Structure formats: C-alpha cells, structure tokens
Amino acid sequence: MNLNSQAQTPKFLDIVRRSIGDDWVHTADATVSRYGETTLPGSDNPPPAVVYPGSVDEVVAIVNAANETGTQLFPISNGNNISQGSRAPVGANQIVVDLGRRMNRILDFNEDMGIATVEPGVSYQQMHDELVRRGDRFMVDVTSGPPAGSVLGNALDKGAGYTPYADHFAMTCGMEIVLGNGQRLRTGDGALETARNWHMSKYSYGPYLDGLFVQSNYGIVTQAGFWLMPKPPAIRSFAFTFDNDDDLGDIVAAIRPLRMSGFVPTMMRLCNDLWLLASETSHPSYVSGRSITDDERKDLQRAHNLGSWTVSGAFYGASDAQIAPMVERVRSHFASLGRGRYISHEEAMESPTLASAVAAYAGVPSVHEMKQLAWRPGGGMASFTPGVPMDRDLVLQSSRKSREILRSHGLEYLKMYVCGPRFARGLHHLLWNRTVEAEDRAADQAYKALAAAYTDLGLQVGRSPIRYQDFHMSLLGDATRKTCEAIKDVLDPRGIIAPGRYGIGRAATA
Ligand SMILES: Cc1cc2nc3c(=O)[nH]c(=O)nc-3n(C[C@H](O)[C@H](O)[C@H](O)COP(=O)(O)OP(=O)(O)OC[C@H]3O[C@@H](n4cnc5c(N)ncnc54)[C@H](O)[C@@H]3O)c2cc1C
Missing domain, CATH: 3.30.465.10 (Uridine Diphospho-n-acetylenolpyruvylglucosamine Reductase; domain 3)
Structure with a gap:
C-alpha cells in the first residue's frame, strides 16, 4: 500500500467517523487552512483533515485506523507552537490530531x-x-x-x-x-x-x-x-540595565556565580533592547530589506529608559523585608562592574515589558511578548534557540555574529538569554514581513546562516521550527540518528505518527 497517499484519507476518515462521531472529524476548507498556517518562512501546509479525540480510547481508535489505512497523523496538544510551526503538520497529507479541543481536563x-x-x-x-x-x-x-x-x-x-x-x-x-x-x-x-x-x-x-x-x-x-x-508569601524582582552592546560578556560573568551558588533561585533573563521593546512598540522606520540602524536603536532605548542589555531575576521569601537584604547583595554584586543602572521591583512594575518578566517569576501567564509579532507588518516569526555556555568570551563572540548575520539579511537582532548556572538558552526571534517574498526568503536564509555559524562554534539548538528539524537532526552523529530510527521502527513500525518531526522517519512531500 502506498503509505500516506491522499487516496487513503477518505477510508481513514470513514473509520474514524464511525469510532469518534461525525462531529469530531473536520475537513472544511476554512478549518484545514487555519490548521496549516504558520509564522515561518515558506508556504503554509494545510492538513487534509483535523480529528478531535475525546478520550484515550478514541486516540487508540484513531491510531489503529491510521495503521490499517497507512495514514500519517500529526498530534498537537493546543497547537500554540507559534514561531516553531504553530499547528501545522511537518509533512504533506498528515491528519492533525487536535487533542486539546476535548481532552482538556x-x-x-x-x-x-x-x-x-x-x-x-x-x-x-x-x-x-x-x-x-x-x-x-x-x-x-x-x-x-x-x-x-x-x-x-x-x-x-x-x-x-x-x-x-x-x-x-x-x-x-x-x-x-x-x-x-x-x-x-x-x-x-x-x-x-x-x-x-x-x-x-x-x-x-x-x-x-x-x-x-x-x-x-x-x-x-x-x-x-x-x-x-x-507559592511563596513574597516575591521581589530586581533588574539592571546596561548601555553598551559589548557589556554582555561582563554581565554573563557576573550572573554565573549568582546562579551556580543558588543565591538567585530563578532563571535570570538577560534581554537585549529590541527583545524588550518589540513588545512595546512597532518598528520606528520599517522599510523592507533594511535593518534598524544603531542610531534608531539608541533613540528607542532613550525613549523607553532601557539600555542595550537588561538582566532580571527574583527572590522568594516570607516577606518583602526578609528579601530586602538579598536584593541589596545582588545590587552590590552588579555595582562592582562599575556600570549599569539598578531597576527596583516597583520601577519594573511600571514598565509593561519588565512587569511581564516579574509575572513569569510569579507563575502568572501574560500575552505581553506576543506583541513582538507586530514589530513588522506581515506576521513572520521564527525561533532560533542555540544554547551557549555561560562563558564571557563565547557569549560575546556569538552574539556579535548573530547581530551581523541578521543585519546583513535586513532583519533586527532580538535576543533573550535564559541564564542557568553553567548554560544559557539564547533565544533569537526572527521577525519579518511574510507577505513580501524577498523578506520571507531573507528570513529563511538568515535562519540557515545562523544555524551554520553556531554549528561552526559547536553550539546546537534546543528545539527548532518544523521546517529545519531535518537539518538539525542531520548534524547529530550517525549512531544517534540510527538509534532514533531503530526506536521508531519498533514503536511505530508503519511510521504513522508525524514522520519527519524532529528529523525522525520520513515525511511525505506534497
Ligand atoms: C513570544 C513568544 C514567547 C515564547 N516564550 C516561550 C518560553 O518562554 N518558553 C517556551 O518553552 N516556549 C516559548 N515559546 C514557544 C511556544 O509558544 C510554546 O512552546 C507553546 O507553549 C507551545 O504550545 P502548545 O504546547 O500548545 O504546542 P503544541 O503544538 O500542542 O505542542 C508542541 C509540539 O509538541 C508535539 N506534541 C504536542 N502535544 C503532543 C502530544 N500530546 N503527544 C505527542 N506529541 C505532542 C507536537 O508535535 C507539537 O508540534 C514562545 C513563543 C512566542 C511566540
């Protein structure tokens, strides 16, 4: 049988309709095109249908029907994977199994x-x-x-x-x-x-x-x-903002002992100017193909009273008074750098972008960073997520490289390091106008150039947009790839669950 040819779809859907009910099998154009949308470079990938199981038994029935008919599935929970693929399947003709609609208890x-x-x-x-x-x-x-x-x-x-x-x-x-x-x-x-x-x-x-x-x-x-x-009785944040792009290395070196000793219990968010400001304002002078200038960036920093890099964290304790000496200690630690401005918890709460970080330290969800999607018109967004050791020189070197690559592709550099004791996840958000073909191509090329540059530095990503999962898997050694395939052959011998996801199994192409 030709696995995952579109010809299998009606038979698969007939069986699934009988087992989970007509209401939970959707094939309308409006639905499938919504599920095919992404914010990534290239075209959308609408599935032939979306099915909505309501229980584990119904999931088993769907998987059995897929095995019987040779149909590929793409499971999602809520499909909010924005910047990595949203709800769209990784391969052609994969039926989306939307678990979140009914299995949400x-x-x-x-x-x-x-x-x-x-x-x-x-x-x-x-x-x-x-x-x-x-x-x-x-x-x-x-x-x-x-x-x-x-x-x-x-x-x-x-x-x-x-x-x-x-x-x-x-x-x-x-x-x-x-x-x-x-x-x-x-x-x-x-x-x-x-x-x-x-x-x-x-x-x-x-x-x-x-x-x-x-x-x-x-x-x-x-x-x-x-x-x-x-939940602790009291949560107090602290932040420091630094004026220069090249302050980055010293900030990282200052964070490391705070995290290694466990003195600061939270991850520390180290964000550049545009990561923070793109959630507050749109591009001040958007012209397709041109990146923001350093002068325009400095103007934005002044207008929002933030520097090139801003680092934040939080303490937990029994009361604000109990936490106050910890904040004082972290202040004098950063003061030893001889630069940087302290931002108190109260001041942070006045700034929407810093307040959203405080919310995260307190376990409160926020839509604030989603506003980055409106930095440029056209809604393009892709995450590039290399990890980097908490090493002053390597962080600075790789950051300069990212800035240079993005600028040469006419894009802005938005970066947040989520800092642990020895390692930081360096999140880049590539933002562009998806409706302008040249910009869409530039975003794709910029992602690939970043991936190549970080590979040269020996740094791998933590996850990847669906479009680049094959590429990132291909960088891993032969033994790793063969082991992943061997496990796939045993647990999913007909290859019906999201083949191609994370570069495991082969996805059909349109
Ligand atoms: C501005 C912005 C900020 C972000 N900040 C963060 C952040 O701080 N931290 C972070 O981690 N992410 C962040 N993200 C990324 C992203 O939005 C989140 O990871 C989001 O929570 C994923 O949504 P979901 O769980 O509904 O995705 P889903 O699409 O449901 O799941 C993600 C993937 O996992 C697989 N999957 C899901 N459920 C199942 C299942 N039940 N069985 C098998 N496979 C499954 C699917 O292949 C799917 O593609 C950010 C995104 C944006 C746009």
Whole structure:
C-alpha cells in the first residue's frame, strides 16, 4: 500500500467517523487552512483533515485506523507552537490530531503533594486560574509565550520557564502514551495495577522511558503528572540595565556565580533592547530589506529608559523585608562592574515589558511578548534557540555574529538569554514581513546562516521550527540518528505518527 497517499484519507476518515462521531472529524476548507498556517518562512501546509479525540480510547481508535489505512497523523496538544510551526503538520497529507479541543481536563490535583495530572489541552492560563481558585497555594511555571499554550505540549517540546521549576519536562512525572503501534503505555510506576507513586517517583524499577516521548514521534501522550511549586508569601524582582552592546560578556560573568551558588533561585533573563521593546512598540522606520540602524536603536532605548542589555531575576521569601537584604547583595554584586543602572521591583512594575518578566517569576501567564509579532507588518516569526555556555568570551563572540548575520539579511537582532548556572538558552526571534517574498526568503536564509555559524562554534539548538528539524537532526552523529530510527521502527513500525518531526522517519512531500 502506498503509505500516506491522499487516496487513503477518505477510508481513514470513514473509520474514524464511525469510532469518534461525525462531529469530531473536520475537513472544511476554512478549518484545514487555519490548521496549516504558520509564522515561518515558506508556504503554509494545510492538513487534509483535523480529528478531535475525546478520550484515550478514541486516540487508540484513531491510531489503529491510521495503521490499517497507512495514514500519517500529526498530534498537537493546543497547537500554540507559534514561531516553531504553530499547528501545522511537518509533512504533506498528515491528519492533525487536535487533542486539546476535548481532552482538556485536570484529572487530579493532589494538594498535599503539589501534583496536577493533566490532559493535553490544559493550558497555562487554565492551570493558573485553577490554582488561584483552589486557594493560591501553588504556582505553575509558565512560558513567556501564549497563555493558551498547553502545559503538556510545551513539556514534550522541552519547553522552559523562569522559576526554580523552569525545566518543564523535568517537572513531569509519569505519562500515559498511545504508541504508534496502537499499544497503551503507562511509564514508571504507572505500569503497576496498584500504582500509588505514579506521579511521585520518577525513577522506579526498569529503564526510564518518559524521555523517549520528548522531541520525538514515537507516540501520542494522553496525560502526565506535573509537579507544582508552592507559592511563596513574597516575591521581589530586581533588574539592571546596561548601555553598551559589548557589556554582555561582563554581565554573563557576573550572573554565573549568582546562579551556580543558588543565591538567585530563578532563571535570570538577560534581554537585549529590541527583545524588550518589540513588545512595546512597532518598528520606528520599517522599510523592507533594511535593518534598524544603531542610531534608531539608541533613540528607542532613550525613549523607553532601557539600555542595550537588561538582566532580571527574583527572590522568594516570607516577606518583602526578609528579601530586602538579598536584593541589596545582588545590587552590590552588579555595582562592582562599575556600570549599569539598578531597576527596583516597583520601577519594573511600571514598565509593561519588565512587569511581564516579574509575572513569569510569579507563575502568572501574560500575552505581553506576543506583541513582538507586530514589530513588522506581515506576521513572520521564527525561533532560533542555540544554547551557549555561560562563558564571557563565547557569549560575546556569538552574539556579535548573530547581530551581523541578521543585519546583513535586513532583519533586527532580538535576543533573550535564559541564564542557568553553567548554560544559557539564547533565544533569537526572527521577525519579518511574510507577505513580501524577498523578506520571507531573507528570513529563511538568515535562519540557515545562523544555524551554520553556531554549528561552526559547536553550539546546537534546543528545539527548532518544523521546517529545519531535518537539518538539525542531520548534524547529530550517525549512531544517534540510527538509534532514533531503530526506536521508531519498533514503536511505530508503519511510521504513522508525524514522520519527519524532529528529523525522525520520513515525511511525505506534497
Ligand atoms: C513570544 C513568544 C514567547 C515564547 N516564550 C516561550 C518560553 O518562554 N518558553 C517556551 O518553552 N516556549 C516559548 N515559546 C514557544 C511556544 O509558544 C510554546 O512552546 C507553546 O507553549 C507551545 O504550545 P502548545 O504546547 O500548545 O504546542 P503544541 O503544538 O500542542 O505542542 C508542541 C509540539 O509538541 C508535539 N506534541 C504536542 N502535544 C503532543 C502530544 N500530546 N503527544 C505527542 N506529541 C505532542 C507536537 O508535535 C507539537 O508540534 C514562545 C513563543 C512566542 C511566540
């Protein structure tokens, strides 16, 4: 049988209609074109249909129908993967399985242990609202992306936030998965009939299987347990802003001991001027093909009272008074650099862009950074996400390279380093006008030039827009690629779950 030819689709849809009901199989042009939209370079990729399962049994039925007919699927939780592919499938003719529409319940909430068991559709906003409703005792670690994003979907893509619970996959414990072969798997203690520790003990007997389902395409995850951080009585932020682009290296060197010692408990956000200001204002002099000048950038910095780089973090404690000496210590630490301006918690709360960072440290979702999409007209946005050691020279060298590459492609440099003790995720947002063909091409070329430059530096991305997943996988060694393919062959022998996602399996092309 010709796997994933469009000819299989009607048969697949007939079987699925019979098992989950007509109402939950959509093929209208308006629907499929909406699901095919991305903010990435190149054309959209509408699926032939979207199906909406309401339970794990219905997911099994969909996977079985796909195996029977040789149809490829593309599972999403809430599909808010903006800047990496949104809801669009990675290959041609893949049917989108939208789990979030109907499987969006918080299945269990253990208030003693701080554990929520969630279905794929539970969003950051929903989780936050529920925690507030239940007495505001816990907080969920949020992203600075869309509040409608799925807690589970983000964790499966190795997403991250800003509190001590920032590593979202690390905060999952115990998953339920429908494998590509149709089998239902519960990881860890979930495999026991009488499990009591499923969402409490990460490393029970046997191999740790959960990691197989992160940034892969071996199964469809239908629920997981998430650990939640107790909400502290007081949260106080601090920030410092620095005037010069080349202050970056010294700032990174100053952050490292604060994070290595654990003195600052949050991730530290180190953002450049345009990362912050593109959420507050649009391009002051947009002309297609031309990047903003340094003079225009300085004007914007003055108008918003922010420098070239602004670093922030937060302390947690019993009261504001208890936290005050910690803020004083961090102030004198940064003062030793001999430059930089301190921004107090109160001042930060007056600035929408800094206040949205404070919200993230407090586990409150915000739409603020989404405004970056309006920096230029035409809605193009792609994330480039290399990691870099917290090394003064390497950070400075790679940052200068990024600025140069983006400028030479007529684009702006927007950058946030999310700083841990030894490593920072260096998020770039490429923004451009998708309706201008030359700009769309320039964005694609800029992404590829950045990827090549960072590869030369020995630095790999943390995740990637669907369009570049094959490329990033091709950089990994032969043994890694063969192992990923071998696992795919066992867990999804007919290759029905998102082949091509993360460069595993072969996606059909249109
Ligand atoms: C301005 C801006 C700021 C951002 N900031 C951050 C940030 O701070 N941190 C961060 O991590 N991200 C950030 N993002 C990226 C992105 O928006 C988030 O990752 C978003 O939460 C993903 O949405 P989702 O979980 O609904 O995606 P989904 O599309 O549902 O999931 C992501 C991918 O995982 C796979 N997947 C999802 N669910 C399943 C499942 N149940 N089974 C199998 N595979 C599945 C799918 O292939 C899907 O493409 C930002 C984006 C923007 C635009």
